[in-house]
Amino acid sequence: FSKLDLKVAKIVDVKNHPNADKLYLIELDCGEKRRIVSGLKDFYSVDDLKGKNILLLYNLQPAKIRGEKSEGMLLAADTGDKIGLLFAEKSKPGDQVFVDGISNCSKQISYKEFSEVKIKSENGKAYFEGKPLKTSSETVFVDKKVDGNICWEHSFYWIIENYISEKLDYNLKEVVDLMRKEFFIVFLLMIQSVLAVNVDIEFLSHGAPISTVS
Numbered sequence: 001f002s003k004l005d006l007k008v009a010k011i012v013d014v015k016n017h018p019n020a021d022k023l024y025l026i027e028l029d030c031g032e033k034r035r036i037v038s039g040l041k042d043f044y045s046v047d048d049l050k051g052k053n054i055l056l057l058y059n060l061q062p063a064k065i066r067g068e069k070s071e072g073m074l075l076a077a078d079t080g081d082k083i084g085l086l087f088a089e090k091s092k093p094g095d096q097v098f099v100d101g102i103s104n105c106s107k108q109i110s111y112k113e114f115s116e117v118k119i120k121s122e123n124g125k126a127y128f129e130g131k132p133l134k135t136s137s138e139t140v141f142v143d144k145k146v147d148g149n150i151c152w153e154h155s156f157y158w159i160i161e162n163y164i165s166e167k168l169d170y171n172l173k174e175v176v177d178l179m180r181k182e183f184f185i186v187f188l189l190m191i192q193s194v195l196a197v198n199v200d201i202e203f204l205s206h207g208a209p210i211s212t213v214s
Helices: 111-115 155-165 172-195
Strands: 006-016 024-029 033-038 053-057 063-065 068-070 073-078 083-087 119-122 125-128 148-152 198-200 211-213
Touching (some): 033 073
Antiparallel strands (some): 006 024, 024 033, 053 073, 053 083, 063 068, 073 083, 073 148, 119 125, 119 148, 198 211
């Protein structure tokens, strides 16, 4: 978690992406003006988003997605079919998001580095190693009380569009590893559903075992 620089960002404006039907361009106030590209269109309307205080991964490396620059990433809980944004409605734009006992870092990070940080949502709150995410004013809450992994809300779409279509300078093995992880997690969740077993999913990049438990 110390790799992350998370800030509260107020959504100032939301527009349709000019080159992609399923994407938004979102203008933010996070103590400074920023714009991000978001895949929330199937889950949130423009009116749902405007004026909300969301959590922004402030130190994610900028990327160009379908021709538009994206400076950061908003966080959401994702179950595969439901998305719940992380909100901090009592906080101010630019407020730092933290967990007790861990300092934040301002150094830019890649998506792979972010994916190694396991943040989860439970009962409407977001946790890292059992500690809630908070600001100086409040504990962060998860919209719709979606329980799941905290990620960005369109990670696989972003991998395809950003790594491959935009041909950014990333190692091909890293791209393949990330895509394999996304496909494999979906496959394991299908097994869980069909066979009614619990699947213990660990990130393949760590070389951790993957097992099923009846």
